[in-house]
Amino acid sequence: MRTPTWKRKHLDTVIATAVKLILFSAGPVRLVLEEDLRNELPFIMSRISRAPVINPVRQLSSGISSPETLPAGEFERTNVHSPEKRFRFYYFDIRCRGELARFILGAAGVDYEDIRVNLASWPALKDDTPFKTLPVLDFNGVQLGQSMAIARYLATEFGLRGRTPYEQALADSVAEAADDVLASHLEFMFEERSSKKENMKRVFMESTLPDFLLYLDQFQKVYSEEYGYIVGSKLTYADLAVYSLLEQLMSATIIDMNYFSYYKYPTELRKRIMSNGKLMRYINNRPRTDF
Ligand SMILES: N[C@@H](CCC(=O)N[C@@H](CS)C(=O)NCC(=O)O)C(=O)O
Structure with a gap:
């Protein structure tokens, strides 16, 4: 033939x-x-x-909250790193896969629009997003989809990615692992069949989560023991990915504060986060959500 x-x-x-x-x-x-x-x-x-562009008229007309509708003082306009770039971050009014990007923008003290999309207006917006999912980061009309790609881009842009290619790869590995654990958590959180849900939760509590945290303790001992971060001598987005995960697990009452004390790195990480003024400003002022 x-x-x-x-x-x-x-x-x-x-x-x-x-x-x-x-x-x-x-x-x-x-x-x-x-x-x-x-x-x-x-x-x-x-x-x-020919790539789809979110219609800016629709953004504000279809029930998506504009920054003006958020409580005053929510996003203080300080320390604008890239004055030429206007960041708009679109996600639902939950933490889940959106909080890491918000943490990075918060820790960097960046001026951005935290656009929280209503479930009711999502169907009208869905087809205009790059992968028909949220989160989406829009800067100067360019749209970026996929939570981890957004996190890496922002971390690179704002100096939270690690200093060397090797440090960056290590940070990526931890952030991706934290995302895997988050995905397992979300999977059982949204599972409706109760016996399956219980089983998934048991596996998560007995192995997924403790294995991950034990591994992080060993990892940190090698790559950042004296500094209290996961890699190198300063905060990276990998620390933020771990903290965002642990915080969400606490809100979902999967773990409580005592759980932190079993592990060295999460305990130190919590202290580092508590002393990070810019990030705490975001955490203390963000809209309250259940998860
Ligand atoms: N791998 C994607 C997953 C995105 C995803 O599944 N987003 C969900 C919310 S967490 C979504 O958009 N759901 C609405 C839909 O699929 O219509 C990412 O990390 O961004």
């Missing part, structure tokens, strides 16, 4: 690129890739220009 023309063309391109990569692997590999990218650019740009 003959290979269709489009497949042959595709194969030719792949082979040609592989040959170029081998020939130039000692040096100008980047140039080769850039040249290929340049050829692709008009196509990529045409796709991007």
Whole structure:
């Protein structure tokens, strides 16, 4: 059977690129890739220009709270790191997958709009979001979806990502692990079948959570023992991911304050957070939510 023309063309391109990569692997590999990218650019740009944009008129007309409707003094306009960027953060009026980004913006003292979307207005907004889910970060009209991508971007932008590529990778690993634990928690929290829910909760309490915290204690001993953070000598978004998780577990009465004392790192982390003025300003003034 003959290979269709489009497949042959595709194969030719792949082979040609592989040959170029081998020939130039000692040096100008980047140039080769850039040249290929340049050829692709008009196509990529045409796709991007067709990407959905949240309609700003709809933002304020469909029941989404504007910053003006939040209590006064909620987001004090101090320490604007990127005056050229206007951040709008869209999530539901809960903590769950949105609180990490709010923590990062709070700890950085950034001026932003904390837009809390009503469940009633969500269906009208859903199709305009990048992945049809929240959270979404909008800056200067560019929209970014996926909570962990948003967290990493903001952490990089505001110096909470770690100092070296290795520190950053370590911080990423902890933040992703905290997100996995959060996902397990949300899974059983929203499970409706009671026997399944009980079983999931038991696994979570007996292994998922203690295993994670024990591992973090060992991790911290290696990477930040003398400083009380998870990696390096200063706060990273990984610390915020862990604290946001523990806080949500406390609100859901899965753990209480005593639980902290079983583990060294969470105890130290709590002290660090309590002494972080900017973050505490956000925590003390944010809208009260059950989870
Ligand atoms: N992997 C995504 C998951 C996003 C997600 O599932 N978001 C939920 C809220 S936590 C959502 O938008 N649910 C509404 C819907 O799917 O219509 C992330 O981390 O951002």
